[in-house]
Amino acid sequence: MTDQQQPEMPAWTGEYPTSARAVMRAQGQAAMATAQRDADGWPYPSLVLTAFDLDGSPLLLISGLADHTRNLAADSRAGLLFDGTAGLEEPLTGPRVSLLGRLEPTEEPRHRARYLARHPSAELYAGFGDFRLWRMRVERAHLVAGFGKIRWIGAEELLPPPAAWEALTAREQDVVGHMNADHADAVRLYATVLLGRPDGEWRMTGIDPDGCDLRCATRTARLEFGTSVDSAEAARVELVRLVRKARAGG
Structure with a gap:
């Protein structure tokens, strides 16, 4: 299994925020939608590698030369789709999470360490001048975990408070x-x-x-x-x- 392939998904736990974080954290990649700056804001989908802060906030290492990064410089809003349906005969019965939030550059050393631990091959280009780490400030999430297991989840419910992870x-x-x-x-x-x-x-x-x-x-x-x-x-x-x-x- 390569960095770009998806690990097996954990079983549904019955708790929406916990299960949504499980779907997200198990993935090493996501489909990202940004507002295309030179096309009247049409959604522009792209593929990105992802890691996570301890609270579950997504971390991305992306180049300033990429269209999606230029889009974020103009409009920080983005959507991330974490797909946990790989290998299923009926993908629509499997779990996935769509995150809505704003992506912001981060210089926090912990974020860099966690990203490179998740994607060691990124060491090859992490030091290039055009690459920066970005962290999503999540606003809400949409979890689909199978028939009847669908829910919007606010950021305050999805992400545990600092007291749960700072120590x-x-x-x-x-x-x-x-x-x-x-x-x-x-x-x-x-x-x-x-x-x-x-x-x-x-x-x-x-x-x-x-x-x-x-x-x-x-x-x-x-x-x-x-x-x-x-x-x-x-x-x-x-x-x-x-x-x-x-x-x-x-």
Whole structure:
């Protein structure tokens, strides 16, 4: 699986905001619509690679030479479609999330680190002068998760408040580094037993209140937590629970 291919989707949880974030976070790409500046604002669709801040706000690394970036300079409004229907015989029965919001450049080092951890190949061009990181200030989302599971979700409901993730922000790199250095066997079990992925040298690339991101070469996987975590200690407890579950056979 390459960076451009989509991981398998988590099962529907029955909770709209949680499920919408799960659909989003599992994707490494999105279709983006911007208002074409030289065509009377007609919607211009394009493909972008995506990562996420700890609260679930999308992060993009895009070139100032691209049409969609020039469009954003004139009108910051954008739509992002996260498609979780890959591999389904009937795609319209699968989950997808449409986000509406405004994209703004960001110089926050954490955003750069999270983006490059999700897309390590972007290191090749991240330092080019025309590339900048952008973060979406989400206004609302539209979740379609199957028949009868459709809802508009406001940003205040979709994205957890700072109190739910700020403490984890300061310790994210410690948790990820510790898991990769001292518990690589656990990370491997997460991928192979809990997620059913092929065996390999799996590594953790990021952690957030909802789960953690895993990578093996060009393959990616998303492990959702059973409960939200708001600190490094809470994450440790959940990661221990999950590895015990994996060792018990999943």
